[in-house]
Amino acid sequence: MRNLFILFVLFTVFFVSCQEEEDLTFQETGVVVDYSGMNYCGFVIELDNGTKIQPHNYPKDFEFVQGQRILVDYVMLPNIISTCDKGTACDILNVQELTCGSPVTDLYANNYDSLANDPVQVYEATANAGCLHLKLSFSGGCREHVVNLARIHQENQDGNNIPVLEIRHDAKDDLCEMWLTREMQFDLSALQDEGAKQFYLKALLTNGETYLKLIDIE
Incomplete structure (x- = not known):
């Protein structure tokens, strides 16, 4: 009987300690x-x-x-x-x-090709509250894709000083053909700190064309 009581006590202590560990x-x-x-x-x-x-x-x-x-x-x-x-x-x-999201990556002439530029399909692109909201699609499903937003410092659209941001998609050589849709956000606070009110958004599209849109920072 005493041995059974000791076993019961040990089991209770073990059970309670496990519960406490799980509830941390x-x-x-x-x-x-x-x-x-x-x-x-x-x-x-x-x-x-x-x-x-x-x-x-x-x-x-x-x-x-x-x-x-x-x-x-x-x-x-x-x-x-x-x-x-x-x-x-x-x-x-x-x-x-x-x-709200990942920061913008700065690309200059010396590191322009440091981020991959695989094609995407852009469905939505809006900026508010210091955030760029994107809805993108691309093919894949077998590897983890990475999407960055890069500021292209050597580019200047129409001879003005409006910043140019480009969607840089790295498909990691994913050969799968599932059509994936992602909603993501990027932090535009660095542009706001400079006083920027607008920016151009670029992307290489799945049809080979270039997406280019002038977006107001609200």
């Missing part, structure tokens, strides 16, 4: 990455500490967008087995947007 709340900063179309994945948060987490439950009034920098309070859910291999499932208790 963490607070970290990270970046939202959209893996939709890859291995049954969706939005994944790549934390600054190197951990990747998959939002299982999160505040319904928050909208995840590719490139957001966020501050999250979360609880790991190690017992939930996800079909996506990009991180551990978790419950997001609180989430706060730190910046």
Whole structure:
């Protein structure tokens, strides 16, 4: 009987400690990455500490967008087995947007070709609240694509001083032909700090033509 009681106590302590470990709340900063179309994945948060987490439950009034920098309070859910291999499932208790998206990359003559320029299809491009909102499509599905927004310093449209920004898409030699659509945001605060009120947006389109649009920064 005594041995059974000791075993019961040990089991209870172990069970409670496991529950407490699972219920630990963490607070970290990270970046939202959209893996939709890859291995049954969706939005994944790549934390600054190197951990990747998959939002299982999160505040319904928050909208995840590719490139957001966020501050999250979360609880790991190690017992939930996800079909996506990009991180551990978790419950997001609180989430706060730190910046609307990824910063603009500066390209000059000496590093102009440092970012790939694979074609995309541009569906939406608007700027407000210091953010460029894009809706793009491209073919793929087997590799992780990267989209940057680059400022082309050596270009000048119509002889004026309006900044030129270009969508730079790196398909990573993805040969798959699934048509993927991504919504993403980029931070325009650097342009605003310079006093820019407009910019040209360029992109190489899937039909071989060049997309060029003058956008007001609202």
